[in-house]
Amino acid sequence: MKKNCFLFLSLITLVMLFNACSTDVDLYADYKDITVVYGLLDSDKDTNYVKINKAFLGPGNALEIAMIEDSCNYPYKLDAKIVEYRATSGGNNFQKTRELVLDTMTIHNKDTEGFFYAPDQLVYYTAERINNNTSQYKYRYELLIDRGDTILSAVTDMAGGDAFNINNGSMSFAGDNGTPVKWNPCPNASIYEIVMRFNYMDLRSPGDTTHDYIEWSLGTYPETSLELDHNLFVVSHKSEAFYTKLAEHLKGDTIGVDHLVANPAICISIAAGNEELYNFISVNGPSSSIVQSIPEYTNVKGGYGVFASRTMKEKMVRFTSITDITKWGFREIK
Secondary structure (H helix, E strand, O other): OOOOOOOOOOOOOOOOEEOOOOOOEEOOOOOOOEEEEEEEEOOOOOOEEEEEEEEOOOOOOHHHHHOOHHHHOOOOOOEEEEEEEEEOOOOOOEEEEEEEEOEEEEEOOOOOOOOOOOOOEEEEEEOOOOOOOOOOOOEEEEEEEEOOOOEEEEEEEOOOOOOOOEOOOEEOOOOOEOOOEEEOOOOOOOEEEEEEEEEEEEEEEOOEEEEEEEEEEEEEEEHHHOOEEOOEEEEOOEHHHHHHHHHHHHOOOOOOOEEEEOOOEEEEEEEEEOHHHHHHHHHHOOOOOOOOOOOOOOOOEOOEEEEEEEEEEEEEEEEOOOHHHHOOOEEEOO
């Protein structure tokens, strides 16, 4: 599974039943199976994954219970599929075009330092490509999960399409303000995350060359906070912020390390998420409120979680001049 620029959030459900006529507190009602779903469709990926788990509540230490496999994983395969719908010419009505039955695989490399069972995890996936031809059609996808006693469902539209592109042709950090990042809006997107990555090599001795990089996040922006400039979204930044990143990254280097750049360029990555993903991140993000109650968001009927879509564009953009970074000890190699 590829790394993503955007964040996966955990869901914890606490249940307490009170008896109004008694001082007794019933902490544990009859067992109820609660399904938790996370799925992010991406039309640029050759494989799409859906994580299906169950929430738990029981007597004893919750941290110990979480480390037991069948406390959060179903011991059997659920019937799960993604149904594709394509809008008719009018764009208001959708017709079913195909069903993608989800297969399962077990991954064996989940981080064992977490609170939940690891390293083996069952994931659901489809290797059929997700359509997202927004220039001609509009696609909608429905996730259906048959749990035996309940049918869970969730619906999402698709963020992406050919119209979504990074517009920068070059990048400079020579002045106070660096070259702004510009891009064409992504159809059906409600949130963007912009990251820049600078790749270079360290030469410590003849023949001892290692590859390294510096990653710099320009932040996450709801679409409503961005303004269009000649039909482009624009995010500005200070050159000094980039140089500060360089200094922080290089301060641990020993004397005698030579920083080499084969092709002076920076990779701009922009991830775009649709409205379902934006709502989920907004509700589950950090809050400055002193109120202890936390709002709840899920678009999974019959369960909890999120079924949404995202897409990402990357572009290597050359520096206007290598002098932008030579003062930090970088040397261009031909």
